[in-house]
Amino acid sequence: MTITVTGLTKRYGATTAVHDISLRIAPGRVTGFLGPNGSGKSTTIRMVLGLDRPTAGTALINGKPYAELASPLRTVGALLDARAVHPGRSARNHLRAMARGNGIPERRVAEVLETVGLSEVARKRAGGFSLGMSQRLGIAEALLGDPEVLIFDEPVNGLDPDGVRWVRQLMRALAAEGRTVFVSSHLMSEMQQTADHLVVIGKGRIIRDAPIADVIAGSSTTAVRVRTPDAEALRHHLAAATIAARHTGPDELTISGARIERIGDIAYEAGVRLHELSRRDASLEEAYLELTAASVEYATPVPGEAR
Amino acid sequence: MTAAAEWVKLWTVRSTWWCLASSLVLMGSCAFLLANDFAYDLEHPDEQSVRDTVATTQSIVEPAAASVSLAQFAVIALAMLVITAEYSSGTIRATLRAVPVRGRVLLAKAAVAAAVTFAAGLVLAAAGLAAARLGLRDYAVVDAGDAVAVALRIAAYLALIAVFSVGMGAALRSAVGTLSAVLVLLVGLSMVVPEPASHYLPGVAGSMFVADGDVGAALILVAWTGAVLAAGYAVLRGRDACPRAGSAATGPHSPPRELLAVELAQRDALQKFLPAVLVEAEHRATVVLAVAHLDGGGVAARLHTVTVVVAARALAPRVRQQDLSHILRGLLAWRTRS
Numbered sequence: 001m002t003i004t005v006t007g008l009t010k011r012y013g014a015t016t017a018v019h020d021i022s023l024r025i026a027p028g029r030v031t032g033f034l035g036p037n038g039s040g041k042s043t044t045i046r047m048v049l050g051l052d053r054p055t056a057g058t059a060l061i062n063g064k065p066y067a068e069l070a071s072p073l074r075t076v077g078a079l080l081d082a083r084a085v086h087p088g089r090s091a092r093n094h095l096r097a098m099a100r101g102n103g104i105p106e107r108r109v110a111e112v113l114e115t116v117g118l119s120e121v122a123r124k125r126a127g128g129f130s131l132g133m134s135q136r137l138g139i140a141e142a143l144l145g146d147p148e149v150l151i152f153d154e155p156v157n158g159l160d161p162d163g164v165r166w167v168r169q170l171m172r173a174l175a176a177e178g179r180t181v182f183v184s185s186h187l188m189s190e191m192q193q194t195a196d197h198l199v200v201i202g203k204g205r206i207i208r209d210a211p212i213a214d215v216i217a218g219s220s221t222t223a224v225r226v227r228t229p230d231a232e233a234l235r236h237h238l239a240a241a242t243i244a245a246r247h248t249g250p251d252e253l254t255i256s257g258a259r260i261e262r263i264g265d266i267a268y269e270a271g272v273r274l275h276e277l278s279r280r281d282a283s284l285e286e287a288y289l290e291l292t293a294a295s296v297e298y299a300t301p302v303p304g305e306a307r
Numbered sequence: 308m309t310a311a312a313e314w315v316k317l318w319t320v321r322s323t324w325w326c327l328a329s330s331l332v333l334m335g336s337c338a339f340l341l342a343n344d345f346a347y348d349l350e351h352p353d354e355q356s357v358r359d360t361v362a363t364t365q366s367i368v369e370p371a372a373a374s375v376s377l378a379q380f381a382v383i384a385l386a387m388l389v390i391t392a393e394y395s396s397g398t399i400r401a402t403l404r405a406v407p408v409r410g411r412v413l414l415a416k417a418a419v420a421a422a423v424t425f426a427a428g429l430v431l432a433a434a435g436l437a438a439a440r441l442g443l444r445d446y447a448v449v450d451a452g453d454a455v456a457v458a459l460r461i462a463a464y465l466a467l468i469a470v471f472s473v474g475m476g477a478a479l480r481s482a483v484g485t486l487s488a489v490l491v492l493l494v495g496l497s498m499v500v501p502e503p504a505s506h507y508l509p510g511v512a513g514s515m516f517v518a519d520g521d522v523g524a525a526l527i528l529v530a531w532t533g534a535v536l537a538a539g540y541a542v543l544r545g546r547d548a549c550p551r552a553g554s555a556a557t558g559p560h561s562p563p564r565e566l567l568a569v570e571l572a573q574r575d576a577l578q579k580f581l582p583a584v585l586v587e588a589e590h591r592a593t594v595v596l597a598v599a600h601l602d603g604g605g606v607a608a609r610l611h612t613v614t615v616v617v618a619a620r621a622l623a624p625r626v627r628q629q630d631l632s633h634i635l636r637g638l639l640a641w642r643t644r645s
Contacts, residue, residue, distance in 0.1 A: 083397060084398055089319050
């Protein structure tokens with residue numbers, strides 16, 4: 001099942017939280033939704049889930065708006081904010097009520113509680129849960145209807161390292177089963193390890209929508225590193241070939257915007273000795289910071305995006 | 308399916324049980340005290356201060372019907388929490404994801420609240436009638452037909468008021484706003500609006516219906532309920548489920564303090580301008596406190612508050628107003644500190 005977002009826009013008075021975004025989120029892979037705080041991630045997700053009404057545009061799940069899904073929880077599972085459970089209700093009863101509303105068999109409640117490791121505290125009141133436990137309960141709720149589409153808003157918030165690894169494996173496994181997995185995060189490192197495809201958003205606009213490898217490769221910080229005792233001489237020869245290089249150490253040059261083979265050839269023709277010629281990939285973090293630099297520069301608080 | 312989910316939600320929070328228990332205590336004690344007053348005045352003609360009737364017997368229906376005006380507040384709290392607790396806890400977003408059709412969610416909530424309060428109304432009526440019989444002693448008039456009729460009217464009234472409260476909760480979302488609005492419409496306005504016009508207010512129409520089975524009054528109440536439910540639907544449909552993600556951050560433990568401030572301000576205003584409604588204002592303050600605790604306080608606090616409400620009602624006819632005010636102010640001050 002595919003999530004199709006077309007021209008989606010959300011305005012709060014004079015502030016535009018989400019500005020005319022269009023996306024196609026495909027099944028069978030983890031799509032990361034990355035952006036700084038206040039960039040419109042949660043607002044977009046709430047509109048996809050039919051919780052907030054778009055000012056313009058549509059968000060369709062398998063061609064239908066969320067409100068028209070027959071049993072929504074069996075189609076789309078979502079984790080929004082973990083603390084959205086009545087504090088006086090037990091984890092089990094919360095899930096029972098959710099299951100009843102969508103004709104989900106009651107045995108699923110025990111199953112998903114087992115999956116997220118909350119069986120022990122199933123009958124405890126949710127108000128006493130730690131943030132990590134609440135997060136697990138939210139994930140259990142998302143899995144309740146065994147849905148084809150899963151949307152997680154900041155799923156690893158509050159989880160310990162074990163929990164973070166568990167969520168990562170869970171998302172990979174769900175995508176491997178052919179499900180559509182859409183995960184928002186501001187943790188770039190997390191995305192690098194989980195997502196196949198990346199949508200980067202800044203100030204309510206899509207900055208990049210590409211496979212994660214392309215995002216990294218397309219970054220200007222993807223560079224070639226050269227170590228040579230004749231650094232200055234090589235720099236001149238490269239300059240003659242209109243390739244800019246900068247000194248990053250006494251005998252080290254860093255060159256961006258040129259293929260590694262070309263640099264090797266130029267050094268060979270000039271007779272410059274090389275001690276190292278290597279490619280240095282940008283981390284997703286660098287690529288991301290570069291992409292969003294413009295959009296956080298004048299960042300102003302956007303309502304509806306408190307996280 | 309939707310109603311089944313709402314049914315599970317209603318019975319899996321303690322506040323529902325507390326509200327039902329409180330309504331039973333309020334109904335029973337109020338009916339007994341009213342009945343006992345009637346009997347006491349007849350037995351002690353020399354002590355009587357003001358007696359507004361020359362009757363020497365009373366139907367058990369009368370104290371029972373009159374007690375609904377107090378017991379209803381616990382029922383209102385139950386119905387209101389069906390929706391306002393979802394906004395204060397954030398569960399509304401889970402609810403609307405499970406059932407995105409707004410009208411179906413609201414109808415399910417209204418139907419569950421109505422069904423439960425109708426059944427509770429029958430139990431409350433039975434308790435009120437029994438307590439009235441006990442309090443009236445030899446002066447009681449018991450008529451089975453009248454008793455059944457009043458029980459059905461009490462149940463129907465409470466079910467309507469429950470739907471009214473659900474609608475108001477959907478329209479206003481916060482417990483503070485909903486409770487204030489319901490109290491103003493049911494009680495507050497009837498003190499200000501003059502006689503013939505006041506018959507069109509939901510509270511006055513409601514008590515006329517419960518006391519006499521007035522069909523016109525019932526229709527007025529139905530119209531009010533329909534209008535408020537429609538307003539709730541319009542808001543639920545038109546507004547974002549969560550326009551501001553941070554709004555839930557205050558959590559369910561903040562309403563009591565807010566409620567207290569609002570109610571204290573209202574009480575002070577009422578005391579200044581309308582000394583005659585002082586006692587009523589005290590009742591409201593204590594009832595609001597009870598609701599506030601149901602929304603977040605500890606078990607001891609709830610028990611204590613129920614006791615205070617009953618005590619306030621019990622003391623009201625006998626203690627001078629200044630004394631009552633003094634006692635309650637002390638209790639309230641103690642609460643605010645703790």
